[in-house]
Amino acid sequence: xxSQRRLSIYxxxxxxxxxxxxxxxxxxxxxxxxxxxxxxxxxNTQIGREIxxxxxxxxxxxxxxxxxxAHEAFLALGYTIEDTRADT
Numbered sequence: 769x770x771s772q773r774r775l776s777i778y779x780x781x782x783x784x785x786x787x788x789x790x791x792x793x794x795x796x797x798x799x800x801x802x803x804x805x806x807x808x809x810x811x812n813t814q815i816g817r818e819i820x821x822x823x824x825x826x827x828x829x830x831x832x833x834x835x836x837x838a839h840e841a842f843l844a845l846g847y848t849i850e851d852t853r854a855d856t
Contacts, residue, residue, distance in 0.1 A: 784808065784817075791841045795834060801826055806838055809856040817847045820856050 792806045809820040822842055824834040842849060 784819075787842070787845050787847075791838055791845075794841060795824065795838060798837070799834065803827060804834070808842075809851070811852060811854045811856055813854070817845075819847055819849055820851045821849060 788806055788808055792804055795801065795804050795806070803826065805825045807823040807825075809823070810818070811820050814820065819842065822835065822838045824830055824838045826834065839849065
């Protein structure tokens with residue numbers, strides 16, 4: 769039900785889940801990775817394209833360059849990133 773509610777905000781778009789997949793595949797392709805995990809944090813009050821932050825982890829570590837690249841990718845997709853330090 770939560771997924772349907774999130775996706776209903778942008779009826780003509782694939783939604784955040786698809787954007788996470790797209791950013792993940794882009795990071796793999798651009799940085800020559802075999803695998804990567806992208807986590808998107810969101811505060812309870814955030815809706816639509818508002819997120820609290822992005823975390824990127826690979827099998828080796830989570831280097832800052834990947835986090836910065838994912839952050840920029842979400843901004844390019846129209847997201848606003850604001851961490852208010854509230855619960856995510």
